[in-house]
Amino acid sequence: MLDGLGGTDAEESWRWFIDRYRAYVRTCLGRLIRPAARADRAVEEIWSYLFTSSMIQNADRDRRFRTYLAGTVRNFAFDWLRAHRVGDGDLAAEPVAPDDEPVRVHEEQELRLWTRQLVQLALTDLARSSPDQARALRWFYGLPDGLDTASGETRPASWIAARLGMKANAVHQLIFRARNRLRVCLEAELRDTVRDEGDLADERRLIYGVLGEESPGLGPE
Numbered sequence: 001m002l003d004g005l006g007g008t009d010a011e012e013s014w015r016w017f018i019d020r021y022r023a024y025v026r027t028c029l030g031r032l033i034r035p036a037a038r039a040d041r042a043v044e045e046i047w048s049y050l051f052t053s054s055m056i057q058n059a060d061r062d063r064r065f066r067t068y069l070a071g072t073v074r075n076f077a078f079d080w081l082r083a084h085r086v087g088d089g090d091l092a093a094e095p096v097a098p099d100d101e102p103v104r105v106h107e108e109q110e111l112r113l114w115t116r117q118l119v120q121l122a123l124t125d126l127a128r129s130s131p132d133q134a135r136a137l138r139w140f141y142g143l144p145d146g147l148d149t150a151s152g153e154t155r156p157a158s159w160i161a162a163r164l165g166m167k168a169n170a171v172h173q174l175i176f177r178a179r180n181r182l183r184v185c186l187e188a189e190l191r192d193t194v195r196d197e198g199d200l201a202d203e204r205r206l207i208y209g210v211l212g213e214e215s216p217g218l219g220p221e
Helices: 010-032 036-053 065-083 103-129 131-141 157-164 168-193 197-214
Strands: none
Touching: 010 036, 010 065, 010 103, 036 065, 065 103, 103 131, 103 168, 103 197, 131 157, 131 168, 157 168, 168 197
């Protein structure tokens, strides 16, 4: 996944990387850097930081990519806050988020955000081949378009059937197939970001644990 970031097609690979993880990085930074205008500035700066520092290209491929990326973004945020406390014109007088909150709290938030990130990537992948399946899952489980919230309003099969021009029974079958395909997409993403089989089993447990809390019934049975 990351090998192309330092190869001959690095520019295209970096565009893919930024597009893929922008929402996750922006949301993580937004929880540490406030107000939103400061986080927006920081998220634009982090890409050049990651590129020039080779932090991503040189990442240990045997480590879990989730924890590596989260730690990198968190450290960047704290360094950014320290650098912009004073002497930065219009930003100098703005309040900053405390940098002494327990790391464990941030890690728990990051795990939830990463789980939502995986679900969004899986839904995007699913929508390429079956838009109706992706829409049905979003409506039935109240899945949001972004990462800031766990879930929204859920819709019954009858409501979905009216929107898709189907019978309610057909919607239940559609959701069943879509849920199975989503799990396949999630599994592929997990295997792409965790190489060690032992770590993979633990990562799967963590991700599906969060998924089971936020969207009961969406994870494996």
